[in-house]
Amino acid sequence: xxxxxxxxxxxxxxxxxxxxxxxxxxxxxxxxxxxxxxxxxxxxxxxxxxxxxxxxxxxxxxxxxxxxxxxxxxxxxxxxxxxxxxxxxxxxxxxxxxxxxxxxxxxxxxxxxxxxxxxxxxxxxxxxxxxxxxxxxxxxxxxxxxxxxxxxxxxxxxxxxxxxxxxxxxxxxxxxxxxxxxxxxxxxxxxxxxxxxxxxxxxxxxxxxxxxxxxxxxxxxxxxxxxxxxxxxxxxxxxxxxxxxxxxxxxxxxxxxxxxxxxxxxxxxxxxxxxxxxxxxxxxxxxxxxxxxxxxxxxxxxxxxxxxxxxxxxxxxxxxxxxxxxxxxxxxxxxxxxxxxxxxxxxxxxxxxxxxxxxxxxxxxxxxxxxxxxxxxxxxxxxxxxxxxxxxxxxxxxxxxxxxxxxxxxxxxxxxxxxxxxxxxxxxxxxxxxxxxxxxxxxxxxxxxxxxxxxxxxxxxxxxxxxxxxxxxxxxxxxxxxxxxxxxxxxxxxxxxxxxxxxxxxxxxxxxxxxxxxxxxxxxxxxxxxxxxxxxxxxxxxxxxxxxxxxxxxxxxxxxxxxxxxxxxxxxxxxxxxxxxxxxxxxxxxxxxxxxxxxxxxxxxxxxxxxxxxxxxxxxxxxxxxxxxxxxxxxxxxxxxxxxxxxxxxxxxxxxxxxxxxxxxxxxxxxxxxxxxxxxxxxxxxxxxxxxxxxxxxxxxxxxxxxxxxxxxxxxxxxxxxxxxxxxxxxxxxxxxxxxxxxxxxxxxxxxxxxxxxxxxxxxxxxxxxxxxxxxxxxxxxxxxxxxxxxxxxxxxxxxxxxxxxxxxxxxxxxxxxxxxxxxxxxxxxxxxxxxxxxxxxxxxxxxxxxxxxxxxxxxxxxxxxxxx
Numbered sequence: 105x106x107x108x109x110x111x112x113x114x115x116x117x118x119x120x121x122x123x124x125x126x127x128x129x130x131x132x133x134x135x136x137x138x139x140x141x142x143x144x145x146x147x148x149x150x151x152x153x154x155x156x157x158x159x160x161x162x163x164x165x166x167x168x169x170x171x172x173x174x175x176x177x178x179x180x181x182x183x184x185x186x187x188x189x190x191x192x193x194x195x196x197x198x199x200x201x202x203x204x205x206x207x208x209x210x211x212x213x214x215x216x217x218x219x220x221x222x223x224x225x226x227x228x229x230x231x232x233x234x235x236x237x238x239x240x241x242x243x244x245x246x247x248x249x250x251x252x253x254x255x256x257x258x259x260x261x262x263x264x265x266x267x268x269x270x271x272x273x274x275x276x277x278x279x280x281x282x283x284x285x286x287x288x289x290x291x292x293x294x295x296x297x298x299x300x301x302x303x304x305x306x307x308x309x310x311x312x313x314x315x316x317x318x319x320x321x322x323x324x325x326x327x328x329x330x331x332x333x334x335x336x337x338x339x340x341x342x343x344x345x346x347x348x349x350x351x352x353x354x355x356x357x358x359x360x361x362x363x364x365x366x367x368x369x370x371x372x373x374x375x376x377x378x379x380x381x382x383x384x385x386x387x388x389x390x391x392x393x394x395x396x397x398x399x400x401x402x403x404x405x406x407x408x409x410x411x412x413x414x415x416x417x418x419x420x421x422x423x424x425x426x427x428x429x430x431x432x433x434x435x436x437x438x439x440x441x442x443x444x445x446x447x448x449x450x451x452x453x454x455x456x457x458x459x460x461x462x463x464x465x466x467x468x469x470x471x472x473x474x475x476x477x478x479x480x481x482x483x484x485x486x487x488x489x490x491x492x493x494x495x496x497x498x499x500x501x502x503x504x505x506x507x508x509x510x511x512x513x514x515x516x517x518x519x520x521x522x523x524x525x526x527x528x529x530x531x532x533x534x535x536x537x538x539x540x541x542x543x544x545x546x547x548x549x550x551x552x553x554x555x556x557x558x559x560x561x562x563x564x565x566x567x568x569x570x571x572x573x574x575x576x577x578x579x580x581x582x583x584x585x586x587x588x589x590x591x592x593x594x595x596x597x598x599x600x601x602x603x604x605x606x607x608x609x610x611x612x613x614x615x616x617x618x619x620x621x622x623x624x625x626x627x628x629x630x631x632x633x634x635x636x637x638x639x640x641x642x643x644x645x646x647x648x649x650x651x652x653x654x655x656x657x658x659x660x661x662x663x664x665x666x667x668x669x670x671x672x673x674x675x676x677x678x679x680x681x682x683x684x685x686x687x688x689x690x691x692x693x694x695x696x697x698x699x700x701x702x703x704x705x706x707x708x709x710x711x712x713x714x715x716x717x718x719x720x721x722x723x724x725x726x727x728x729x730x731x732x733x734x735x736x737x738x739x740x741x742x743x744x745x746x747x748x749x750x751x752x753x754x755x756x757x758x759x760x761x762x763x764x765x766x767x768x769x770x771x772x773x774x775x776x777x778x779x780x781x782x783x784x785x786x787x788x789x790x791x792x793x794x795x796x797x798x799x800x801x802x803x804x805x806x807x808x809x810x811x812x813x814x815x816x817x818x819x820x821x822x823x824x825x826x827x828x829x830x831x832x833x834x835x836x837x838x839x840x841x842x843x844x845x846x847x848x849x850x851x852x853x854x855x856x857x858x859x860x861x862x863x864x865x866x867x868x869x870x871x872x873x874x875x876x877x878x879x880x881x882x883x884x885x886x887x888x889x890x891x892x893x894x895x896x897x898x899x900x901x902x903x904x905x906x907x908x909x910x911x912x913x914x915x916x917x918x919x920x921x922x923x924x925x926x927x928x929x930x931x932x933x934x935x936x937x938x939x940x941x942x943x944x945x946x947x948x949x950x951x952x953x954x955x956x957x958x959x960x961x962x963x964x965x966x967x968x969x970x971x972x973x
């Protein structure tokens with residue numbers, strides 16, 4: 105426990121008096137100097153007593169009296185003469201005594217300096233006295249002593265006081281100014297600033313601010329300071345032409361410091377307050393109105409202001425609404441902005457707009473329409489190319505749906521207009537045109553055979569993939585997982601797991617609804633239907649019912665070592681329980697229902713549920729591999745679906761035009777009737793062989809008129825989106841397997857690597873750009889990675905801002921995988937004789953950073969600011 109100041113003095117004086125006397129001395133006299141009279145009251149009140157010395161106090165009148173005492177009246181006792189006053193030499197009767205006596209300084213300032221480990225120099229003593237009310241508090245002195253910088257000069261003591269009041273341990277101007285601003289730009293409400301005022305540190309704070317940022321005003325204000333710093337920093341990435349009229353908030357000589365200040369803040373974990381300050385600056389200086397008049401290319405490099413993203417997005421969305429979409433501009437802009445600070449706040453808008461660009465690119469690539477004549481070729485084109493339009497539409501609406509939960513009043517209505525345009529492109533152009541081509545090509549096959557010739561059939565799934573397998577097989581059937589969702593799942597499984605993953609397709613049985621599709625995937629020789637007592641058709645496999653409770657029995661009839669399970673039941677079981685359940689089984693069917701289940705509760709969430717389904721299916725694969733030691737897994741579906749965001753208009757619905765007495769089963773996308781019915785506007789599809797019923801489907805994207813809901817999400821028909829059933833063949837490669845050893849490089853998943861492409865290794869400007877190259881495309885065994893790029897000196901100290909590259913390019917074209925990155929050097933002195941290094945660091949920290957040696961040759965000298973010392 106620390107001693108009180110007076111006890112420290114007593115302890116030190118007693119120690120001094122107990123020390124051996126110098127040669128020829130018979131006693132000890134110590135003059136205790138305390139010009140600030142810190143201990144006068146305690147001395148005169150008798151609170152301070154010494155063990156082996158008499159304590160006497162000097163005042164303005166007893167100078168001669170004390171001399172008489174020391175030299176005549178008592179020549180043997182030890183004395184401590186407390187001196188709160190001093191006399192000029194000509195009037196100092198005690199001067200001869202002082203010359204052969206000892207000196208002791210124990211004023212509070214001296215004690216405080218010693219306590220803090222600071223040298224007792226005149227300049228530092230004066231500074232401590234200036235902050236007397238601050239240093240009077242023991243906790244303040246302790247914090248000064250524990251700062252990361254040793255105090256050897258007054259300027260460091262000034263910064264130490266500010267640092268303690270800011271509650272930080274470093275005394276760099278950046279951190280001190282940032283901490284004050286983080287507490288708010290309203291000076292009256294800013295508790296840290298008010299503490300500076302209370303202890304008299306505000307004047308020095310503003311001197312420091314003026315020196316490092318260039319901000320000087322007669323009545324300085326934190327709000328105007330933040331405007332000054334942000335605007336001066338912005339001139340590093342925005343032309344002054346675009347900031348005309350704001351010159352009063354800009355100091356070009358301090359541009360480097362302000363940019364470094366903002367860069368450091370933007371890459372810290374303290375950006376919540378920065379967002380508020382940036383917004384205040386935008387409002388104060390009316391920046392949104394200014395920036396909205398600039399072309400996009402003038403805005404993309406500036407990161408500080410959140411309104412820039414809003415201005416950019418408004419321009420991009422307006423172009424989309426006006427049907428003047430520039431795909432390259434959208435892609436390049438989204439690429440540049442996604443690494444910037446405020447991107448996350450508008451990420452959904454950018455992702456949505458980017459998907460519109462992808463859809464527009466698809467449209468331009470297929471502007472001539474769809475004219476393939478042979479149905480199996482249309483099928484192939486869909487499974488290799490056309491399905492990507494469905495993916496873009498899904499991803500757009502995932503982003504659009506999220507935007508509804510993170511409202512931005514400046515963008516919301518525009519984004520809704522964009523959604524209307526997307527609907528026109530997807531539903532009116534893509535679905536209608538592709539649907540028309542498909543029906544034209546496939547109509548004869550459907551009428552004569554009820555299926556497409558030369559396309560694998562869903563009803564052959566068990567026989568083809570399961571029946572003769574030489575190892576045990578797991579089959580995951582995800583209800584309503586359409587082909588494009590499975591394509592995304594396949595890509596993620598390839599990247600994230602050690603496996604060979606193949607995606608193929610088969611034609612779903614008509615009508616493309618659960619009871620038919622699930623039955624087709626079971627072992628059987630013949631499929632048939634029967635009309636149940638409730639008037640609904642039941643689907644039979646070899647004469648046996650195939651509803652969910654019967655599927656396990658049907659599987660066991662084909663192979664006794666078979667099992668049918670529900671994903672929901674399996675996932676709730678403990679590890680040991682489910683492992684015991686599948687032990688010894690050769691065929692395990694797992695029924696998963698996420699997408700179709702969501703469609704029955706809220707159609708608007710169907711696309712979100714596709715993402716959930718992908719996550720759940722990947723988790724199920726991990727369980728099969730890790731817990732059940734499964735290596736062969738098939739992931740398929742019973743049918744696909746069509747989903748459009750906007751409900752169909754009346755002219756997109758068709759009347760079945762049949763008598764109700766002829767109807768057996770009617771839904772939005774199919775009609776089953778008694779033999780002989782002939783609806784006018786529907787396409788005939790040959791029903792199950794030997795059936796006593798006829799079947800029909802609406803053409804294109806239309807729906808059959810029917811009471812009730814379910815107009816947005818539908819299935820049952822013959823569209824490619826409904827009929828193309830995915831089949832993922834997942835073959836896990838064990839590390840010790842021959843296949844893995846032979847193709848190790850193929851199956852080992854690694855992050856893509858980023859390399860410097862620029863040839864020059866010499867930097868001659870404070871602002872410069874370098875080219876980088878993503879060596880591998882994201883795909884099969886290569887996953888995306890984020891890299892942080894910055895420069896350091898030979899001692900590892902960072903000398904530039906930090907830039908971020910998201911290396912996630914999937915293109916096989918090398919040029920599409922290049923990045924141009926701009927760097928800003930910090931304002932400091934550089935030596936052309938020293939080495940500097942570009943660091944390419946994996947943001948996850950899983951890879952060793954790369955280092956590229958550079959030289960920096962810049963004729964630049966930083967101003968000699970005192971506050972940088």
